[in-house]
Amino acid sequence: MNSDFLPAAAPVADLIEEFHKLPGIGSKSAQRLTYYLVRMPQEEARKLAETILAVKERIIFCSQCQNISEVDPCPICTNPERDRSMICVLEEPLDVLALERTHCYKGLYHVLHGAISPMNGIGPEELRLRELLDRLKDGSVQEVVLATNPNLEGEATAMYIHRLISPLIPKVTRLARGLPVGGDLEYADEVTLTRAFQGRQEF
Amino acid sequence: MPRPHVYNTQAIVLRSSPLGEADRLLTIFTSDLGKLRVSARGVRRPTSKLGGHLDPLTCSAITVARGKTLDTITSADTLKSFLPLKSDLERLAHGLYLAELVDALNPLEAPNSSAYSLLLEGLEGLGGTSNPDLLLRHLELRLLAHTGFLPELHSCVECHAALTPGNHLFSPQAGGVLCPTCRPLHADAVHLSVEALKVVRYLSSATGESAIRLRVPKPLAREVAGLTSAFLRHVLEREVRSLAFLRLVGHGAPDEAVSSASS
Numbered sequence: 291m292n293s294d295f296l297p298a299a300a301p302v303a304d305l306i307e308e309f310h311k312l313p314g315i316g317s318k319s320a321q322r323l324t325y326y327l328v329r330m331p332q333e334e335a336r337k338l339a340e341t342i343l344a345v346k347e348r349i350i351f352c353s354q355c356q357n358i359s360e361v362d363p364c365p366i367c368t369n370p371e372r373d374r375s376m377i378c379v380l381e382e383p384l385d386v387l388a389l390e391r392t393h394c395y396k397g398l399y400h401v402l403h404g405a406i407s408p409m410n411g412i413g414p415e416e417l418r419l420r421e422l423l424d425r426l427k428d429g430s431v432q433e434v435v436l437a438t439n440p441n442l443e444g445e446a447t448a449m450y451i452h453r454l455i456s457p458l459i460p461k462v463t464r465l466a467r468g469l470p471v472g473g474d475l476e477y478a479d480e481v482t483l484t485r486a487f488q489g490r491q492e493f
Numbered sequence: 494m495p496r497p498h499v500y501n502t503q504a505i506v507l508r509s510s511p512l513g514e515a516d517r518l519l520t521i522f523t524s525d526l527g528k529l530r531v532s533a534r535g536v537r538r539p540t541s542k543l544g545g546h547l548d549p550l551t552c553s554a555i556t557v558a559r560g561k562t563l564d565t566i567t568s569a570d571t572l573k574s575f576l577p578l579k580s581d582l583e584r585l586a587h588g589l590y591l592a593e594l595v596d597a598l599n600p601l602e603a604p605n606s607s608a609y610s611l612l613l614e615g616l617e618g619l620g621g622t623s624n625p626d627l628l629l630r631h632l633e634l635r636l637l638a639h640t641g642f643l644p645e646l647h648s649c650v651e652c653h654a655a656l657t658p659g660n661h662l663f664s665p666q667a668g669g670v671l672c673p674t675c676r677p678l679h680a681d682a683v684h685l686s687v688e689a690l691k692v693v694r695y696l697s698s699a700t701g702e703s704a705i706r707l708r709v710p711k712p713l714a715r716e717v718a719g720l721t722s723a724f725l726r727h728v729l730e731r732e733v734r735s736l737a738f739l740r741l742v743g744h745g746a747p748d749e750a751v752s753s754a755s756s
């Protein structure tokens with residue numbers, strides 16, 4: 291009986307390990323997901339596996355905005371309704387979705403796929419910056435909005451890009467940083483309050 | 494050292510990486526307990542009360558609860574945010590380099606209050622000085638002193654002979670200066686000018702305030718920087734990772750990496 295058990299346990303352990311490598315999955319979650327899959331009907335499991343493969347095979351990077359897409363250029367870059375004089379620079383593809391949900395921005399995007407993190411050895415050359423510079427060459431872009439995260443790495447990235455592109459672009463802006471909706475003023479830190487104050491607007 | 498179930502301390506965040514859905518794993522340097530690894534729950538959500546108080550290079554008063562595998566920060570209140578440092582790319586690069594050094598030179602849970610004070614003064618000083626490079630040399634040397642790694646700078650590290658001016662060498666491997674007789678013992682020995690030796694000795698014992706008042710010509714500053722970086726590489730057995738970024742944005746230099754690659 292033991293010899294039957296051992297070969298079966300190895301794939302389970304492998305799957306737990308694979309899940310554990312994913313962002314946001316701790317060892318408990320990895321175990322839970324694995325045992326859920328073990329009990330899943332064969333057909334559903336196959337569909338899941340095929341969906342994962344399809345993502346890897348069919349998803350490419352848009353050669354213009356570097357966002358993930360099924361076609362190149364992506365639907366946003368080819369949409370004639372979008373304002374081609376504006377580019378909003380973001381860290382991750384998920385940030386594009388977040389901004390698109392607001393329906394308040396009609397320009398183009400550029401996804402960096404990361405942020406500068408010197409201590410982790412991630413410098414500007416690891417980001418898709420060359421591609422951004424290429425897009426700015428023809429002079430049609432009038433404004434670049436730097437919308438990296440409002441943390442130290444995002445700020446470092448924004449400052450670096452600002453230094454790099456300000457000679458090329460008439461207007462470089464930074465997404466306003468300030469108090470979150472639903473937050474309490476008394477809990478805000480000094481940096482957030484200072485920047486919220488600097489970014490105040492007429493009522 | 495056993496810590497109580499809940500403890501209050503003062504800490505500077507050295508580094509931060511995402512953990513789970515919305516948490517962060519932080520490496521912090523505390524005033525009394527040395528370097529610790531702790532978690533901070535929910536801080537990646539914009540409405541987190543803790544988030545802004547726990548960004549890297551922030552000094553906060555914190556409360557920590559002991560956990561089975563990882564202690565968790567339950568409250569944080571900014572004491573110093575070092576905004577001038579964080580608002581300038583070149584100074585920020587200096588600050589990140591200093592934080593990485595403090596992280597690399599201090600083992601976990603080894604109290605080092607002098608290194609803590611040095612980091613605090615350093616982040617403050619780097620945000621205000623017009624001479625961040627020289628201040629950083631001073632901080633590197635003081636940090637080496639506080640962690641027991643300061644190289645010998647006065648007599649030959651091998652034979653203890655007094656140094657004769659203008660005729661001495663420096664070997665990271667030997668851990669300090671060498672006389673010409675002992676040179677063959679260490680292949681990495683390089684010539685060290687008497688001026689550079691004087692600057693290094695001065696910076697390793699002076700206060701930060703006097704260090705930044707020193708006038709050092711560029712070639713000499715480069716020689717001193719070469720010495721400290723070679724020595725740090727030897728002590729850490731690796732390059733300081735933030736050094737590449739510091740070189741890229743330092744000295745108001747043009748941004749070589751990306752612009753040359755794109756042309």
Ligand SMILES: [Zn+2]
Nearest residue numbers: 352355364367
């Ligand atoms: Zn696109």
Ligand SMILES: [Zn+2]
Nearest residue numbers: 649652672675
């Ligand atoms: Zn000797």
